[in-house]
Amino acid sequence: MNKITLKARGQQFEYSCASDVTPLRAARDQFIPIPTGCIRGGCGMCKVKVLDGDYEQEIIRSHDALSDEELANGFALACCMTAKSDLEIIAVEDYEKAQQESTETISGRN
Numbered sequence: 001m002n003k004i005t006l007k008a009r010g011q012q013f014e015y016s017c018a019s020d021v022t023p024l025r026a027a028r029d030q031f032i033p034i035p036t037g038c039i040r041g042g043c044g045m046c047k048v049k050v051l052d053g054d055y056e057q058e059i060i061r062s063h064d065a066l067s068d069e070e071l072a073n074g075f076a077l078a079c080c081m082t083a084k085s086d087l088e089i090i091a092v093e094d095y096e097k098a099q100q101e102s103t104e105t106i107s108g109r110n
């Protein structure tokens with residue numbers, strides 16, 4: 001059983017996830033409000049940035065949902081991945097917001 005730390009919708013959640021279950025399925029089973037859509041790798045609603053930990057991303061996915069470039073840069077689909085260790089993930093909306101805020105903070109200093 002792995003521990004998943006998820007940042008989503010401005011909050012942080014911690015929950016357990018078996019290694020043969022996707023972080024999305026485990027979150028839903030435990031009533032964690034993870035962004036969800038098709039649950040089949042097609043829509044990208046569940047896209048996360050992996051901040052720490054080991055995981056496997058199933059190859060089955062739409063390139064509209066997750067590009068090769070995103071895959072290479074540590075993004076994954078929570079509905080099509082399995083955790084191979086404890087994982088720290090952040091929903092893509094929260095990640096982009098945090099990136100924007102850090103850019104604004106830096107430019108605000110100049």
Ligand code: FES
Pocket residue numbers: 036037038039040041042043044045046047065077078079080
């Ligand atoms: S929920 Fe649609 S790609 Fe994961």
